[in-house]
Amino acid sequence: MASRISELVLACRDPELLARFWCEVLDYVELDREEDGSIEIGPREGFGGPQPTIVLSPEDDVPDAGLFRLHIDINATDRDQDAELERLLKLGARHADVGQTGEEPWHVLADPEGNVFCLLRRRLDPL
CATH class of the missing domain: 3.30.720 (Signal recognition particle alu RNA binding heterodimer, srp9/1)
Known part of the structure; x- marks a missing residue:
């Protein structure tokens, strides 16, 4: 058995901006928000499907x-x-x-x- 990519994490200054952009580009939807400001976006069927999700993680020093x-x-x-x-x-x-x-x-x-x-x-x- 092999592993597969389930999610990609992208450190960014503005998760809201990038979530809107990448949702439009990939026809993704917002799946989850964390208290730290992270936003997970992905395919409509959610995490675990054939396409990976993207976690946009806020970082001040990107x-x-x-x-x-x-x-x-x-x-x-x-x-x-x-x-x-x-x-x-x-x-x-x-x-x-x-x-x-x-x-x-x-x-x-x-x-x-x-x-x-x-x-x-x-x-x-x-x-």
């Missing part, structure tokens, strides 16, 4: 965002890459330069706090 050792890759499920890019930019994402050449088949973006993520070209079936 380093400037940028290229970290781990980042999120996303794929559109109901539109092509260009249409999804337009939607993400309207939600508050912005283009990020991490040294790409411009020839890559993906777009490097940053969320409202500057956390880098990539929009890949391939379209996936929704779960």
Whole structure:
């Protein structure tokens, strides 16, 4: 038997802002709030399903965002890459330069706090 990823934890300055952003991006919902200000978001069926949840954990001393050792890759499920890019930019994402050449088949973006993520070209079936 193997392990699988059940949740990702992201330290952030503004959990409310990022919860709204990532819920819109991933079609997630708020699942839980903790007294410390943490917000857990995830798929409508909740924790333990095939998709991991994301815990947005408030931290006062979050380093400037940028290229970290781990980042999120996303794929559109109901539109092509260009249409999804337009939607993400309207939600508050912005283009990020991490040294790409411009020839890559993906777009490097940053969320409202500057956390880098990539929009890949391939379209996936929704779960």
